[in-house]
Amino acid sequence: MxxxxxxxxxxxxxxxxxxxxxxxxxxxxxxxxKRVQTASDDPTGAARAERAGTAIGRVEANQRALDASRNGMTLSEGALGDANEILQQVRETMVSAGNSSYSDSERRGLASKIAELRNQLLSIANRPDGAGGYLFSGQGSSSPPFLDSAAGVRFNGVPGAIQTGNVDNFPLTVDGRQAWEQARTGNGSFVTGPLPNSITGASNKAWIDIGQVTDPSLLTGNAYKIDISGTAPAATYNVTNTTTGAPVASGPYLSGQAIQFDGISMAISGPAADGDAFDVQPSTSDLKIFDVLDKAVADLRTPNRSRNDITQSNALTLRDIDSAMNGLQNVRSQVGERLNNLDGTESRMASLKQYNQAEKSAAEDLDxxxxxxxxxxxxxxxxxxxxxxxxxxxxxxxxxxxx
The missing domain is CATH 1.10.287 (Helix Hairpins)
Structure with a gap:
């Protein structure tokens, strides 16, 4: 060659x-x-790096959604805490209003204080989330979710909660109706209250407490009526199941002595008059916080009430305030649990991101x-x-x- x-x-x-x-x-x-700069350098390694990069992108998107959810839940938890503090002030004011030595003028002063606290509570219910929305707007509202009108405060949002829409579906808002308008009425199992005297039509001379459950297995969920007959010391009580029409219990009336039937117990106190009547209704989940406060203000501004009327009104108002506080606390606990879940999810996502970063590095990085x-x-x-x-x-x- x-x-x-x-x-x-x-x-x-x-x-x-x-x-x-x-x-x-x-x-x-x-x-x-980088060992792999183009797909031709190592097609298999480039594919591995691409898959890992895509997974990292998904994790980072989920992280942004998680951060937005955490911000909303943190603000909501703080707002619920502020609301409970205000309700505690209202409760203390109502306890003071029960002082029998207070005049109508002094009670009107307490009513003004509760009205101001009520307005502060409304501001919390309409608190913005800093992103153009509202913490308690439910599934969204372009205006404050709670509207104050002559008929009272009403929820103007959409029940439910906005979710981020990703796989984990993080919450961004809290259901305002659940938080502010769906507390359990009464003591959570049943609701006691006065009825007009069946003979005179006037208010009762005695008053009833909030009651308690003595045996949950005996609860019927029916409604009852308690009638007082006669006068002391020969007065008696009769309990009727108004749902079925059947008599339930009867006995001599003694002020402050418990009346028990069908797994529940309550006490009627005071100098009961012939015809005094009370009812017992099943508890429902429709107690509205602002209705409770508006009624408390209206009662305190009503002049010339008897001591019995004041005692009964204050007892029922305190009961409803306690129920409202329990309802807010339950929602706050749910929000706290969501924050805990977000922390756990963030830890899981950090581990997933670290794994995919290691996978991407192994596929394309240079020794x-x-x-x-x-x-x-x-x-x-x-x-x-x-x-x-x-x-x-x-x-x-x-x-x-x-x-």
Whole structure:
């Protein structure tokens, strides 16, 4: 086979260019720290890195949604805490209003205080979330969710809660109706209250307490009526199941003595008059906080009430305030549990992100020690190619004949 000088020159230049390209690629890998810079470098590794990068993107999107949810839940939890503090002030004011030595003027002053606290509570119920919405707007509202009108405060939002819409579906808002308008009435199982005297039509001379459950297994969920007959010391009581019409219990009336039937117990106190009547209704989940406060203000502003009326009104108002506070506290506990869940989810997402970052790094990152070694090898090869080319370049007849 015949080899010409031109062939030797071409082969040397091709080898030199190839060495230069390999050294340049090694230098780029070393500079970027990436073993796989294009899919052609390693199709399998590039696919692994792409899948890991996509997973990291999903985790980061979920993290943003989680941060938004945490912000909303943190603000809601704080608002519910503020609301409970205000209701505690209202409760203390109602306890003071029960003082029998207070005049109507003093009670009107307490009513004004409760009215101011009620307005503060309304501001909390309409508290914005800092992102153009409201914490208690439910599934969204462009205006404050609670509207104050002559008929009272009513929920103007959409029941439910806005979710982030991702796989974990993080909550962004709290159901305002559940928080502010769906506390349990009465003591949570039944509701006691006065009825007009069946003979005179006036208010009762006695008053009834909030009652308690003595045996949950005996609860019927029916409604009852308690009638007082006669006068002391010969007064008696009769309990009728108004749902079925059947008599339930009867006995002599003694002020402050418990009346028990069908797993429940309550006490009627005071100088009961013939015809005094009371009812017992099943508890429902529709107690509205602002209705309770509006009624308390109206009662305190009513002049010339008897001591019995004041005692009965204050007892029922305190009962409803306690129920409202329990309802808010239950919602606050739910929000706190959601925050705990967010913390757990964030930890899980951090682990998932770390795993995918490690997977992406393993697929495309360069082993720096190996990269430096490869670059040095390519540099050595390139130097050798340069020397070889310079030697070949001098191998011609004219240089040989040159003295």
């Amino acid at each position: 015949r080899l010409s000088t031109a062939n030797m020159f071409d082969a040397s230049i091709a080898n030199l260019q190839q060495r230069q390209e390999l050294m340049q690629n090694a230098q780029q890998r070393l500079t970027s720290g 720096m020690t190996q990269g430096i070694s490869d670059f040095q090898n390519q540099q050595t090869g390139y130097d050798a190619a340069l020397k070889t080319y310079s030697m070949v370049q001098r191998m011609n007849l004219f240089q040989y004949l040159n003295p």
